[in-house]
Amino acid sequence: MRLVLPAVSAAISLLVLIPLLGHGFVLNYDMVFAPEQTLVPDSLGLGSALPRSVPADAVMAWATALLPGDIVQKLVLLLALFLAPLGAGRLVPTDSTAIRVVAAVWYGWSAYLAERLFMGHWPYLVAYACLPWIASAGLAVRRGEPKAVAKLILACLPAVITPTGGILAAVLAVVCAGRRAVPVAIALNMPWWVPSVLRPGGALSTPDGVGAFAARAESWASPVVSVLGLGGYWNSEAVPGSRAMPVMPLLTLVFVAVALWGLRSLASRWGVRPARALLILGAVGVAIASLGAVSGGDDVLRWAVQHVPGAGLLRDSQKWVAWWALPSALGFALGVEAAGKYLTNRVGLVAVAVLLPLVTMPDFAWAGLGRLRTVEYPSDWAAVRTVLESSEEPGDVLALPMSAFRRFAWNRDRTQLDPAPRYLPRTTVTDDVVYVGGHPIAGEDTRTAAVRAALASGQSLGGQGIGWVLVEHGTPGAVDPSILSSLRETWSGPWLTLYRVPGPIAPPPAGAPFGIVLAADLIALAVGASGLLWLLLPAGRFRRHSVVRTVEE
Amino acid sequence: MGTLVAAIIVVVAGLGLAGGGTYLLVSKEMPDKTVEFENAPWANNTNGVINYGTP
Numbered sequence: 267m268r269l270v271l272p273a274v275s276a277a278i279s280l281l282v283l284i285p286l287l288g289h290g291f292v293l294n295y296d297m298v299f300a301p302e303q304t305l306v307p308d309s310l311g312l313g314s315a316l317p318r319s320v321p322a323d324a325v326m327a328w329a330t331a332l333l334p335g336d337i338v339q340k341l342v343l344l345l346a347l348f349l350a351p352l353g354a355g356r357l358v359p360t361d362s363t364a365i366r367v368v369a370a371v372w373y374g375w376s377a378y379l380a381e382r383l384f385m386g387h388w389p390y391l392v393a394y395a396c397l398p399w400i401a402s403a404g405l406a407v408r409r410g411e412p413k414a415v416a417k418l419i420l421a422c423l424p425a426v427i428t429p430t431g432g433i434l435a436a437v438l439a440v441v442c443a444g445r446r447a448v449p450v451a452i453a454l455n456m457p458w459w460v461p462s463v464l465r466p467g468g469a470l471s472t473p474d475g476v477g478a479f480a481a482r483a484e485s486w487a488s489p490v491v492s493v494l495g496l497g498g499y500w501n502s503e504a505v506p507g508s509r510a511m512p513v514m515p516l517l518t519l520v521f522v523a524v525a526l527w528g529l530r531s532l533a534s535r536w537g538v539r540p541a542r543a544l545l546i547l548g549a550v551g552v553a554i555a556s557l558g559a560v561s562g563g564d565d566v567l568r569w570a571v572q573h574v575p576g577a578g579l580l581r582d583s584q585k586w587v588a589w590w591a592l593p594s595a596l597g598f599a600l601g602v603e604a605a606g607k608y609l610t611n612r613v614g615l616v617a618v619a620v621l622l623p624l625v626t627m628p629d630f631a632w633a634g635l636g637r638l639r640t641v642e643y644p645s646d647w648a649a650v651r652t653v654l655e656s657s658e659e660p661g662d663v664l665a666l667p668m669s670a671f672r673r674f675a676w677n678r679d680r681t682q683l684d685p686a687p688r689y690l691p692r693t694t695v696t697d698d699v700v701y702v703g704g705h706p707i708a709g710e711d712t713r714t715a716a717v718r719a720a721l722a723s724g725q726s727l728g729g730q731g732i733g734w735v736l737v738e739h740g741t742p743g744a745v746d747p748s749i750l751s752s753l754r755e756t757w758s759g760p761w762l763t764l765y766r767v768p769g770p771i772a773p774p775p776a777g778a779p780f781g782i783v784l785a786a787d788l789i790a791l792a793v794g795a796s797g798l799l800w801l802l803l804p805a806g807r808f809r810r811h812s813v814v815r816t817v818e819e
Numbered sequence: 820m821g822t823l824v825a826a827i828i829v830v831v832a833g834l835g836l837a838g839g840g841t842y843l844l845v846s847k848e849m850p851d852k853t854v855e856f857e858n859a860p861w862a863n864n865t866n867g868v869i870n871y872g873t874p
Contacts, residue, residue, distance in 0.1 A: 503873055512842070513835050626836075700871040
């Protein structure tokens with residue numbers, strides 16, 4: 267029976283990801299992996315861009331130095347979709363394996379996972395998978411179990427590779443473990459908040475995106491109902507079609523009612539304080555996620571984004587509903603357990619409860635019924651990388667056309683983030699303006715704005731620290747021929763052409779102070795390594811033995 | 820009370836299975852044969868702009 271839960275979790279993971287296990291990369295919306303990612307200043311938050319993918323890019327640079335990038339991508343996705351249901355199943359305070367399976371399926375087959383996978387938000391999948399393990403370790407800390415703090419550190423570690431994941435993990439850790447988790451949470455998140463605070467341009471964002479990125483109604487009911495069902499993601503293109511079923515709001519309300527009913531028994535099994543805190547955190551997650559979609563809430567968000575540094579994290583507010591995923595899955599499983607006591611056909615009830623998420627969202631299976639596929643990069647990309655690696659001429663790369671996203675025929679015209687910043691071995695400047703429904707939403711990178719101005723006025727790109735221009739072919743967007751006329755063509759293929767910018771190349775603009783950011787990274791690494799060593803080495807045993815000896819003496 | 824909740828779960832599950840399957844297979848996912856998929860224009864591209872998404 268011990269293998270049932272891991273087997274179910276593995277089945278969930280494979281049912282979604284089997285089509286993506288072949289050779290190649292999944293490149294969809296924000297999901298970009300490259301065969302070998304280079305550690306550039308932006309990977310550590312030392313560049314001009316806001317550290318949205320910090321230290322995830324640094325972690326990927328390290329991981330792809332050990333394994334090919336496509337293998338790393340498959341491992342990340344497989345582990346996230348396996349550990350999420352496994353962690354939720356293990357967390358349920360019950361002796362029944364069947365009830366654990368109910369929690370595992372509801373947590374692992376959720377709209378949140380589907381929509382974020384289809385949008386390419388793989389760090390959110392990782393953070394989501396960590397949440398049950400963080401809760402488990404946090405509760406152990408609260409009970410004073412040995413080595414619980416070390417387990418909490420290790421459970422948080424994969425989640426803190428992005429600001430969103432870090433906050434999701436840190437708040438849950440504090441909620442479950444209490445104040446003892448605060449220093450751990452602050453230290454582990456230093457790699458992204460330190461460069462954010464020290465960034466020369468500040469960390470304010472444009473409020474334009476508040477409305478565009480607000481949670482949306484997936485069916486006839488309000489956005490709040492979609493959010494309660496762990497969906498409501500702003501981009502309709504990334505939402506499974508089944509989420510629009512007319513019956514979905516009714517199912518969601520039944521799910522919430524059963525979950526709340528089941529959560530009553532959590533207090534008697536965990537203790538009132540952690541159970542109440544987890545439920546309140548879930549409610550806070552739903553409230554924040556719904557904020558942009560309710561009257562007045564969007565005004566609050568607009569003000570916060572404009573005046574509070576880092577509040578741009580609230581723009582895509584639906585992501586915070588991850589805090590509701592855990593209590594709702596646990597509560598639903600416990601509700602089913604409680605209902606089973608009144609039924610003679612308990613097997614039937616559990617079977618229905620397990621199958622319900624799958625039959626109501628079948629288009630999560632098989633990589634979204636073919637929505638995601640693996641592709642190979644054209645050989646042009648490796649050739650350009652080789653040219654840039656072998657050249658000793660200075661300067662960063664500018665990717666044209668000026669657009670944050672690409673649509674290549676070799677990737678079946680999928681919308682994908684420009685892979686150049688992660689594929690190329692030098693800092694690559696791309697446009698940071700994103701278009702939502704045809705409306706532009708300004709970015710925060712002051713360097714991109716300066717480069718755009720230089721392009722418009724015909725000034726030399728060398729003055730902005732740009733030594734190379736990469737033109738990507740076969741993707742929408744035009745490149746002004748007058749820009750290229752003054753450049754020297756270095757390499758050209760059907761998909762890419764690389765130009766050298768003549769003349770002197772200025773150094774890139776200064777980012778956050780290198781020494782302080784490096785110190786912050788080292789502190790986070792030291793805390794993570796200490797947690798690992800505390801678990802692996804017999805340090806805890808020495809401590810216990812010395813305590814026993816002292817008592818005997 | 821528990822029996823009632825269980826009965827509701829079973830009924831709603833049945834509705835979900837029947838309604839969802841019907842909606843997905845018959846209505847929602849029915850291919851539009853008039854679309855020429857191979858030579859279709861950029862789905863969300865207007866004037867050289869690539870949309871990050873559509874609310």
